[in-house]
Amino acid sequence: MNAMTPTHEFAPQLLSEVAALPPLPGVYRYFDEQGGVLYVGKARNLKKRVTSYFQKNHGGTRIGHMITKIVRMETTVVRSEAEALLLENNLIKTLNPKYNILFRDDKSYPYLKLTAAQTQPKGGAPSATAYPRIAYYRGAVEKKHHYFGPYPSSWAVKDTILLLQKVFRLRTCEDTVFNNRTRPCLLYQIKRCSAPCVGHVSPEQYALDTANAERFLQGQTQEILGELERKMLAHADRLEFEQAAELRNQMSALSKILHQQSMEVGGDKDVDILAVKVQGGKACVNLAMVRGGRHLGDRPYFPTHVENAADVAALDAEPEAPADQPKEKSIEALVLEAFIAQHYIDVPVPPTLVVSEPVDKHLMAALAEQTGSRVAAVHQPREQRRIWLEMAQKNAGLQLARLLAEQGSQQARTRALAEALELPLDNLDALRIECFDISHTAGESTQASCVVFKEHKMQSSEYRRYNIEGITPGDDYAAMRQVLMRRYTKLAEAARNGEATLPDLVLVDGGKGQVAMAREVFVELGLDLGLIAGVEKGEGRKVGLEELVFADGRDKVYLGRDSAALMLIAQIRDEAHRFAITGMRARRAKVRVGGSRLEDIAGIGPKKRASLLQRFGGVRGIASASVEDIAMVDGISTELAEEIYRALH
Known part of the structure; x- marks a missing residue:
């Protein structure tokens, strides 16, 4: 057989599509029989590139394995290689093909935000809009403000904000706080802010500090030092020693930071x-x-x-x-x-x-x-x-x-658990464990969590929370029954039709009572009781003494304090507990303030909100106040007080 002749026979339709490709730049996608995307590629010449896949014998290589799965192809012709590059990588990130190197989207990068300044109205108290604020920011940018970054971590942004506070004393407070200050805050006392909120710095001087802060962020530090030095000497010549001392202190702080940061003078900026x-x-x-x-x-x-x-x-x-x-x-x-x-x-x-x-x-x-x-x-x-x-x-x-060590350890834990519970060992990467936990405070705001472990790690995108309603407050058994019924009723039907796959193990955080409740649900749904295991606290509820309780009648299993299997179970159980309790706290807080924030109430602007918070000390204080008490706040009418009371109750 000719070495250039492929051993796999392709559908005539596919080969005719390949033969008809134009010699133009573009992007191509290969699909398997199930419609999954195998590979996304770009080419300066679509015809040459794609034809090379189907003319050669690739044997048993990974390429050959991929090519034998191709049943369909899509192509897009573009105007240039730059367009092809952009389209290719947008498709890679969207389609997640199996044979492309893929960098998963991480959370967005943080930025340092410097708000835009507006003109200070003549007369009256200082306005927050006239004094730019520095802040940590993550999200879509607005053209009217200035953004610096991106930064590799939130720590890097916060560290930079601290530097700007030390040297230029820019404000970090919210506008509502600024507009309602009557005396300087602690940051002014420790020389981290120039207190523009109470007029301790002129708009002109604050604007100069803001401009210098921007130049510092752009790397123009030596120019800033030179200007500060010239101004300091000018003040000294005019015998204005207090102003000269202020500039000297600012120069000293800036020089100290430059030394700590080991900056390269005249080097790269970005x-x-x-x-x-x-x-x-x-x-x-x-x-x-x-x-x-x-x-x-x-x-x-x-x-x-x-x-x-x-x-x-x-x-x-x-x-x-x-x-x-x-x-x-x-x-x-x-x-x-x-x-x-x-x-x-x-x-x-x-x-x-x-x-x-x-x-x-x-x-x-x-x-x-x-x-x-x-x-x-x-x-x-x-x-x-x-x-x-x-x-x-x-x-x-x-x-x-670190990654290899963690993955090796996690894979060892998965294998240990599968061996201990006699779960399938042939494909540990696909082993799926779901764990349930119930959380509430004295019966209030009951929530159940379901977390998922697969491919040797927690799959946070598949976590689910369930609000539990219609049960006696504090009845954890009824809560467990409700969440299991909601989770598996449809899934069981889909699994019987071959449209879904059930987990290999279902963990419930609890002992015999919770396992008995899970058993009832699984019997009712016709599911395998061997899937259920309860994590029962050991003697004295000590960590490391947990035992596994099974719904199918097997004896309890104590895995041992140092067991890798127990470490994995504890990791999954603790994650279910964390996920449940954070959801419960958020729901409880929402219930206690009537499910609304002050800014969501019609007629409540920044000034009225600030007055209310200052008068009652917080949203909970407002929620506990009567209509008459709320109406006593300046600017709050009786009708608006009634609206606030209804919204918070």
Whole structure:
């Protein structure tokens, strides 16, 4: 047989579609028989790229395994490679294909927000809108305000806010607090705020401090120091020693911070440092951020499908690789390029990326076209950049070692539990455990939680909470019956029709009573009693002495204090308890204030809300007040007081 002849026979319709592809840039998607997405790729020449998959014999490789599953294909022609790059990675993040290196979306990055200033009205008390506020921010940005970042963590934002408070004494209080102050707060006493709320600083001086804070965030620190020094000497020449001393103290604080931050004078302002480490079939990309010349910290990312994607990506680059470019890239380079392509779709790109692996110039060109500004990737850097990269590489190795250790430990726990309870061992990755817990306070706001363990980790996206109604307050057995019926009634029917899969183990937090209630539900629904186990507290309710109680009549099992299986059960049980109790507290708080906040009540603006909170000390105080007491607050009519009372009760 010719080595170039594929051994797998494809549907004629699929082959005709491949033959009809145009020699244009675009994106292609392969689908399996169930409609699942196998792979998403881009090409400068769709015809050449896609044809290469179906003309060669790939044997028993991962590529060959993937190709034998292809039953359908979709393609999209675009105008340029930059468009193809953007579409490809948007589809990868949306469709989660099995053979692409995939970086899952993390929570959004935090920013430092500096509110826009408005003109201070002449006469009257200071207005919050005239004095910009610095704050931690996460979410969609508004053009009227100024945002700095992104930052790798909330800690980095809060640390920067603290620095700005020390040097420039900008306010951090909410506008409602600002507008209702009659004397300076503690931050003024400890020299962290200039107290604009009570007029201790002029609008002009505060505006200057705000401008200097912005310049500090942009890395213009030496210019700030020079200006402060010139102003200090000018005040001294005019014998204005008090003002000169204030500037001297500000310079001293700024110089101390610069020394602590080990800033490189005249160096890079905004840089991302990207280091990759691959080991044991896993990979880590460590992203370190430098903003305004300050190293803000780093953040690790762990992609999935690394092993599958490596072979497929190698084929993907073959037909069109330039003569001066290696035919095959290292797995580290593939992971890094996948991260750059996917990460910077939604995140601003700094002008310089310092990278541990060479990056395809076409990728950087497409990224620059997408962002509208020049972006350079620096491989094998020198001096300060080299120091940054070495730090990022070390952190990538440490983070990957931690991940491998955690996963190895978790997989060992899963196997230990499966062996102890005689659960299936052939596919431990698919072992699914669901755990239920009931939480309430003296019968108030009863909630049940269901948490899910699968693929050796907790699956928070599959957690569910259930509000328990229509039972005697405090009746945990009735609550457990209700949540199990709600959870498994439809699931049992779907499982019988082959449309769903039941968990391999159902844990309930409790002993014989809770297990007996679960048994009743499963008998009523016709489900296997062998799925149910209760986690019963041991003697003295001590941790490590728990026993498992079964619904199918088996004897209790004590796994042992140091058992890996017990550690996993305790982890799942504790997560169910945490999830239930946080939901219960949130529901209880909502019930106790009538399910409404003051700002949701028509007719209550910032000033009236502040007056109410100041008069009664908080929402609970308002809720406990009578209509007559509420009406005594300035600006609150009897009709509005009645509306507030109804809303909070």
